[in-house]
Amino acid sequence: MTAPALQSWQSVQAEVMRRINERVWLPGAIIPNEAELAAEFGCARATVNRALRDLAEKGLLDRRRKAGTRVTVNPVRKAILDIPITRHEVERRGAVYRHALIEQQRTSPPPVVAGWLNLAPDTEMLHQRALHLADSQPFLYEDRWINIAEAPQILDVDFDTISANEWLVQNVGFTKGDLTLSAANADPVEAELLATQEGAALFVVDRTTWNGAAPITQVRLAYAPGFRMQTTI
Amino acid sequence: MTAPALQSWQSVQAEVMRRINERVWLPGAIIPNEAELAAEFGCARATVNRALRDLAEKGLLDRRRKAGTRVTVNPVRKAILDIPITRHEVERRGAVYRHALIEQQRTSPPPVVAGWLNLAPDTEMLHQRALHLADSQPFLYEDRWINIAEAPQILDVDFDTISANEWLVQNVGFTKGDLTLSAANADPVEAELLATQEGAALFVVDRTTWNGAAPITQVRLAYAPGFRMQTTI
DNA sequence: CAGGTTAATATGTGCAGACATAATATTAAT
């Protein structure tokens, strides 16, 4: 007898996932090739290809031309982190967003920052320290360096109306970025701004964005205690 | 004159990204439909579809049937976090991996954990506390609850040979999982195990995995100070 | 003019066939 045809790539994918999960196909084992699966499922090879390609991207299958497709032995699962602008992050929590510029000046960055950005140490940049608030409570403290050469209009922006974060996302864009997540003890300045105690554990995000080879901005985000970043695997 | 044909979906995608990045197509603006782009680029509509669908997944385009395709105004960029097994994470850093089981017992979970897992509070589970080491230095402290009903063979595992983490990845698998990242101050026990001081800021990962509706395991990972999780946007 | 029905349209996805490409296996040559 023939099984009912699986003719959508999602249903093919679901069936393949079932076989992986229920150990019909063991980790490390090679699975039938696309043509065979297409014949079994009663669909076109392109449909099987779409299903398997997607599973390979998710890390559940290893695929190599000629060698075939295998079930990954130690699947490196992938979690997708959304990186929204801070205002949306606050508003999604149902809170009223506000931001306050603490300090802004044109100056050259410390050697460490210049090094990260591949810029000469004496390059004049825009340095900003700002606080993002949720329902008037400190939410996030931001320490940002902006490469003026790549975003000259930033000098005319009214930062009471829009945060640098949002302005940059809307007006400059970037082609690639680095993201580092870590934990740090609050220093005295951070503790006061975030209304917590010195030494409190802060969730910290360091982000550097580039437009081609040119650095756009480097920012350190220190979230107020209690912040949790959530996602699914 | 006609431009040279872009006949691979990557080259179409590159051209579309260029137009977004260089503001040929402004944020919020509608872009030509797939058929028009296919005609312009000299390729099939399916090729354009593949390129645009991928950009929509990355958050750079908004697509809706009939309404067309628009450049996202506030792109929610997505970062992909790899979740490898801890041994591989240590070995990728060039260190020698070792793990030590601190404590293991069959007992019922605290109400909080039972609640997360949707299990009756009196369900007997396997509770483990373990330390993962990199070059004999504490790397990660793990506090794990395992649902015995979903992984009965776990009771026969020799945890000197393999960590629960690795055994579960290889032998049970899961269909979905929740992941929460946060920062916490080290309590006295954690401080001693991780060879640091009480109150040190620790990077903490809470992970719960499910097989369909059945919970598999809930684990809290507290990384030793200095740990940084890195990725690209 | 309000509200519901119908038509139009852009994306989503399926199919069959073809060729490209990478990697392996086989064969031939030295």
Place this chain on the structure above:
DNA sequence: ATTAATATTATGTCTGCACATATTAACCTG
């Protein structure tokens, strides 16, 4: 026996076509 050339194979992707589906726009109808 070792190395180089060649054949084989599974995945990767393009084409052209078709139909499905979601959503908007247009059209009635009272």
